[in-house]
Amino acid sequence: MEKATTPxxxxxxxxxxxxxxxxxxxxxxxxxGTGCKAxxxxxxxxxxxxxxxxxxxxxxxxxxxCHGFCERGPLVxxxxxxxxxxxxxxxxxxxxxDKTLAKGEIxxxxxxxxxxxxxxxxxxxxxxxxxxxxxxxxxxxHIDPTRLDxxxxxxxxRALAKVLSTRTPEEVIxxxxxxxxxxxxxxxxxxxxxxxYTRAAAxxxxxxxCNADEGDPGAFMDRSIxxxxxxxxxxxxxxxxxxxxxxxxxxxxxNEYPLAIENLQLAISQARELGILGExxxxxxxxxxxxxxxxxxxxxxxxxxxxxxxxEGKRGxxxxxxxxxxxxxxxGKPTNINxxxxxxxxxxxxxxxxxxxxxxxxxDVSKNPWGGSKGTKIFSLVGKVNNTGLVEVPMGxxxxxxxxxxxxxxxxxxxxxxxxxxxxxxxSGGCIPAQYLDHPxxxxxxxxxxxxxxxxxxxxxxxxxxxxxxxxxxxxxLKEESCGKCTPCREGLRRMSEIxxxxxxxxxxxxDLELLEDLGSxxxxxxxxxxxxxxxxxxxxxxxxFKSEYEHHIESGLCDGRQCIDLIRxxxxxxxxxxxxxxKKCPTGAIxxxxxxxxxxxxxxxxxxxxxxxxxxxxxxxxxxxAEIREKLGE
Amino acid sequence: xxxxxxxxxxxxYHGDKTAILxxxxxxxxxxxxxxxxxxxxxxxxxxxxxxxxxxLATFFHAFSLKPRGKNIVTVCMGTACHVRGAPxxxxxxxxxMGVKNQxxxxxxQFTVETVNCVGACALGPLVMVNGNYHGxxxxxxxxxxxxxxxxxxxxx
Numbered sequence: 051m052e053k054a055t056t057p058x059x060x061x062x063x064x065x066x067x068x069x070x071x072x073x074x075x076x077x078x079x080x081x082x083g084t085g086c087k088a089x090x091x092x093x094x095x096x097x098x099x100x101x102x103x104x105x106x107x108x109x110x111x112x113x114x115x116c117h118g119f120c121e122r123g124p125l126v127x128x129x130x131x132x133x134x135x136x137x138x139x140x141x142x143x144x145x146x147x148d149k150t151l152a153k154g155e156i157x158x159x160x161x162x163x164x165x166x167x168x169x170x171x172x173x174x175x176x177x178x179x180x181x182x183x184x185x186x187x188x189x190x191x192h193i194d195p196t197r198l199d200x201x202x203x204x205x206x207x208r209a210l211a212k213v214l215s216t217r218t219p220e221e222v223i224x225x226x227x228x229x230x231x232x233x234x235x236x237x238x239x240x241x242x243x244x245x246x247y248t249r250a251a252a253x254x255x256x257x258x259x260c261n262a263d264e265g266d267p268g269a270f271m272d273r274s275i276x277x278x279x280x281x282x283x284x285x286x287x288x289x290x291x292x293x294x295x296x297x298x299x300x301x302x303x304x305n306e307y308p309l310a311i312e313n314l315q316l317a318i319s320q321a322r323e324l325g326i327l328g329e330x331x332x333x334x335x336x337x338x339x340x341x342x343x344x345x346x347x348x349x350x351x352x353x354x355x356x357x358x359x360x361x362e363g364k365r366g367x368x369x370x371x372x373x374x375x376x377x378x379x380x381x382g383k384p385t386n387i388n389x390x391x392x393x394x395x396x397x398x399x400x401x402x403x404x405x406x407x408x409x410x411x412x413x414d415v416s417k418n419p420w421g422g423s424k425g426t427k428i429f430s431l432v433g434k435v436n437n438t439g440l441v442e443v444p445m446g447x448x449x450x451x452x453x454x455x456x457x458x459x460x461x462x463x464x465x466x467x468x469x470x471x472x473x474x475x476x477x478s479g480g481c482i483p484a485q486y487l488d489h490p491x492x493x494x495x496x497x498x499x500x501x502x503x504x505x506x507x508x509x510x511x512x513x514x515x516x517x518x519x520x521x522x523x524x525x526x527x528l529k530e531e532s533c534g535k536c537t538p539c540r541e542g543l544r545r546m547s548e549i550x551x552x553x554x555x556x557x558x559x560x561x562d563l564e565l566l567e568d569l570g571s572x573x574x575x576x577x578x579x580x581x582x583x584x585x586x587x588x589x590x591x592x593x594x595x596f597k598s599e600y601e602h603h604i605e606s607g608l609c610d611g612r613q614c615i616d617l618i619r620x621x622x623x624x625x626x627x628x629x630x631x632x633x634k635k636c637p638t639g640a641i642x643x644x645x646x647x648x649x650x651x652x653x654x655x656x657x658x659x660x661x662x663x664x665x666x667x668x669x670x671x672x673x674x675x676x677a678e679i680r681e682k683l684g685e
Numbered sequence: 686x687x688x689x690x691x692x693x694x695x696x697x698y699h700g701d702k703t704a705i706l707x708x709x710x711x712x713x714x715x716x717x718x719x720x721x722x723x724x725x726x727x728x729x730x731x732x733x734x735x736x737x738x739x740x741l742a743t744f745f746h747a748f749s750l751k752p753r754g755k756n757i758v759t760v761c762m763g764t765a766c767h768v769r770g771a772p773x774x775x776x777x778x779x780x781x782m783g784v785k786n787q788x789x790x791x792x793x794q795f796t797v798e799t800v801n802c803v804g805a806c807a808l809g810p811l812v813m814v815n816g817n818y819h820g821x822x823x824x825x826x827x828x829x830x831x832x833x834x835x836x837x838x839x840x841x
Contacts, residue, residue: 267763267765347747349801533744
């Protein structure tokens with residue numbers, strides 16, 4: 051890659067790459083994201099490359115970043131036709147080349163079928179993609195993240211060239227404020243306002259940090275952006291550093307994301323070669339460079355002040371605010387931290403303008419950057435839903451649209467499973483019940499429901515999910531992750547955990563609910579950092595919307611979700627056909643019975659693993675709880 | 686203990702005292718855990734206190750102070766995996782291995798661990814063995830996956 055020495059020269063390089071890209075060229079995009087790699091994308095890419103080389107065909111094979119529809123991987127999209135194949139194996143390669151690429155014939159076996167057996171030929175028509183608005187993810191699926199030339203050919207670094215040749219730092223900050231871009235990491239603080247504070251603060255050097263310590267379990271959009279388009283994040287950071295007057299940047303990324311680290315490291319060295327990182331960038335006198343810091347698997351390090359401590363080589367424990375990080379951050383200097391997805395939005399705002407960005411989303415930000423939620427948000431739609439993966443949607447879309455139109459509804463709905471709740475906002479978010487499915491999704495509306503945007507995890511729960519158990523899960527998670535610095539969080543979570551663990555064992559007491567609410571409000575008011583302040587959310591929101599489930603656990607030992615193993619018994623009913631599959635699969639030999647005879651389950655041997663329930667094809671295994679156990683088993 | 690590998694890692698960070706976390710991570714990659722002697726070597730070479738090194742080694746989830754098995758079985762306990770039955774998968778792995786979470790089998794072959802989330806949520810429940818992902822795993826498939834990593838019979 052030649053080095054650019056002026057913004058005009060950079061623009062020239064970009065234009066050459068844009069022109070060189072032939073939109074009509076035949077390309078095979080294979081998703082090389084973590085999900086698809088786990089399903090075997092690497093040998094598939096090899097198979098395409100070697101087969102195309104053997105046949106001496108003029109077809110480019112691109113190993114792209116995450117397409118989002120991880121469940122159906124490995125995914126293949128053929129360009130320019132847009133034909134979409136899913137769950138592709140290396141043995142399918144020859145046939146794809148022979149039929150689809152040579153003759154335009156579709157291979158039905160590889161096509162996507164939805165839960166109603168409806169077939170979709172092209173990627174853009176698949177419901178999972180059709181209802182999305184992909185901006186940050188627009189290039190994922192088209193470019194190889196290890197190739198700077200691919201990013202440039204899609205107009206990458208145009209925003210940087212524009213900023214460095216035509217804008218003052220103040221103008222950039224003003225644009226970002228007017229765009230209404232709010233932090234995608236969870237709190238929703240207006241990014242431009244934060245930049246302004248940091249620029250105005252006294253002290254040098256100033257630092258910019260990209261928070262890629264995506265610790266919320268169930269959320270993986272930051273991973274996919276960094277893996278699939280690392281230059282987009284870098285471009286956002288360089289623009290931010292110019293606006294803020296920063297010379298040093300850090301990306302703090304989870305060590306559990308090796309591919310993201312690898313791709314980002316490569317992108318940084320490519321950016322240095324191109325001359326857009328380092329001393330005197332493009333001859334403008336602006337210098338900036340980026341280092342990568344790997345996290346150590348501590349959830350609390352996603353909290354900005356804890357993250358800063360960790361970069362300094364200390365334990366990742368939060369600091370008391372004020373002072374704000376904008377005044378006294380990393381090494382006591384002004385510091386600006388934004389999340390991966392926030393940085394990734396910046397180049398688009400510069401390229402397409404404030405008017406375009408504010409046309410997407412809710413509210414009015416023209417006078418007040420808190421006045422609405424603009425742009426798109428990426429959610430990781432997971433749990434008991436048919437189509438799982440990453441979805442980018444405009445702010446203000448309803449939960450119903452996400453779960454049912456994009457997500458294709460509840461998994462196993464044909465077996466009678468129904469929607470119960472959607473959990474948003476990570477471990478310290480809340481559970482939203484069915485009556486709010488038509489509620490718009492944005493920063494402020496989710497808070498009103500007692501949940502929050504968080505980093506965008508969206509976990510769908512069905513009627514076989516116990517809400518008390520969900521609360522216990524999050525509290526135990528947070529108890530392990532609490533750094534222990536402040537008493538309300540450390541002790542509050544332990545007491546909550548004791549109570550909830552008692553409850554799921556069927557030993558709940560009548561006074562427990564009130565005690566949980568008291569503890570919750572104490573933690574909310576008295577904790578040092580955001581982790582403790584919001585740690586009671588999962589408990590408080592489930593008590594608010596699912597109080598009866600708590601009462602059933604306490605009063606009659608009934609687990610509505612039939613999940614708490616001390617409160618349930620598996621039972622084989624008369625519907626049993628004696629097919630023997632459950633007896634074969636039972637790991638403890640608790641099920642006995644002859645072929646074609648009613649089977650029996652020995653409760654003393656049963657460990658309640660649920661294998662028989664999953665295995666039975668005749669709905670003969672049922673899960674009893676509460677009074678049913680006394681009635682049917684006489685216990 | 687031979688410190689060649691440790692010294693090489695330390696040299697790579699050019700005396701940057703803020704890089705202790707990264708140094709410890711690299712050491713763990715080599716030894717599969719943090720040997721006490723290696724941590725003392727970091728103290729000595731980097732001129733930092735024992736307190737600082739051990740405070741980092743005990744704070745972060747990713748570090749192990751005990752030797753781990755040849756094969757690391759990591760069960761993802763993230764929310765998406767949890768609602769799809771990860772606790773049952775962990776139970777089954779613990780049962781088959783005869784050890785609990787964070788423990789190593791007597792023959793030193795397997796260590797069972799959990800992780801909060803590996804960001805492959807669409808594939809849950811998910812188990813990683815030595816960094817290889819095994820997604821959408823049912824309790825009944827656990828032994829099949831573990832067998833891939835078990836020593837073939839008759840080999841030492």
